[in-house]
Amino acid sequence: MFFQNYKIRNKHLINMFTFIILLLSPQVVLGAGDSISYPENNWSFSGITGTFDRASQQRGLQVYKEVCSGCHGLRLVAYRNLKALGYNDDEVKAFAAENSVSDIDDEGETIERAARPSDKFVSPYPNKQAARAANGGAYPPDLSLIVKARANGADYLHALLTGYVDAPVEKKVPDGMYFNKYYAGNLIGMPQPLYEDGVTFADGTTATQAQMAKDVTTFLAWASEPELEERKRIGISVILFLLLLTILSYFAMRQIWAPIKNK
Numbered sequence: 183m184f185f186q187n188y189k190i191r192n193k194h195l196i197n198m199f200t201f202i203i204l205l206l207s208p209q210v211v212l213g214a215g216d217s218i219s220y221p222e223n224n225w226s227f228s229g230i231t232g233t234f235d236r237a238s239q240q241r242g243l244q245v246y247k248e249v250c251s252g253c254h255g256l257r258l259v260a261y262r263n264l265k266a267l268g269y270n271d272d273e274v275k276a277f278a279a280e281n282s283v284s285d286i287d288d289e290g291e292t293i294e295r296a297a298r299p300s301d302k303f304v305s306p307y308p309n310k311q312a313a314r315a316a317n318g319g320a321y322p323p324d325l326s327l328i329v330k331a332r333a334n335g336a337d338y339l340h341a342l343l344t345g346y347v348d349a350p351v352e353k354k355v356p357d358g359m360y361f362n363k364y365y366a367g368n369l370i371g372m373p374q375p376l377y378e379d380g381v382t383f384a385d386g387t388t389a390t391q392a393q394m395a396k397d398v399t400t401f402l403a404w405a406s407e408p409e410l411e412e413r414k415r416i417g418i419s420v421i422l423f424l425l426l427l428t429i430l431s432y433f434a435m436r437q438i439w440a441p442i443k444n445k
């Protein structure tokens with residue numbers, strides 16, 4: 183009886199094992215092809231106590247606004263969220279008011295009005311088709327979640343933005359495509375966006391390509407995960423609390439068992 187059961191269970195186990203291997207095998211094969219590795223950066227927001235570098239975030243916002251926002255939207259971020267970067271209400275209001283959004287007035291007419299802090303970042307194109315039409319068929323994705331949407335997102339983005347190099351002679355680069363050593367397949371529909379001194383930073387930092395890439399990545403990492411600092415803070419307090427609780431329970435346990443042990 184016992185052996186019979188045992189056999190059946192074994193068969194189940196083998197079936198399950200085969201199923202899991204089959205499930206994993208395409209990933210193993212795909213994984214083998216993905217061999218581009220990116221230089222690692224020292225991000226202020228990595229590690230368990232990491233926080234965003236405010237000055238870098240503000241410079242990153244400037245790079246996004248002056249360079250990327252021509253083609254890429256940021257539709258999940260509202261202007262008022264920028265207060266987290268250290269701006270005050272008036273600054274946020276002024277920043278929002280530089281954009282215009284369409285709205286419906288009290289008479290039901292469509293109007294254009296200045297954006298308010300509660301509005302989301304205005305996208306450069308009305309829809310995907312218009313975005314494709316303006317970019318030779320390639321779609322510039324919304325950048326709100328891009329750092330989360332790519333494996334090793336921050337390092338990848340930094341590498342991509344600094345990865346435009348001359349194509350090797352044997353590589354054919356069609357019109358409207360550009361060679362980037364870190365993009366899968368090397369041909370990307372985005373022209374090189376960052377050049378030395380492409381922006382003049384408000385805080386006087388020298389705008390090298392690497393600096394702008396670092397700052398815009400920090401800004402977009404925040405956009406992807408604005409609650410990161412809060413999450414880490416809570417995480418640390420929870421661990422400290424649990425540690426304290428463990429110590430207290432240990433002493434409570436000793437106290438409770440003392441009369442029994444001493445008998």
Ligand code: HEC
Nearest residue numbers: 249250252253254317320321322323328370371372375398
């Ligand atoms: C002239 C328009 C233009 C500008 C300016 C521009 N991009 Fe792009 N970007 C594109 C297009 C088009 C694509 C899609 C490329 C493709 O699919 O081949 C793209 C793709 C991307 C991607 C996705 C890459 C991937 O892994 O799929 C990222 C990330 C990106 N851009 C970031 C930026 C950042 C950051 C800036 C500002 C520093 C910027 N872009 C400026 C047009 C632009």
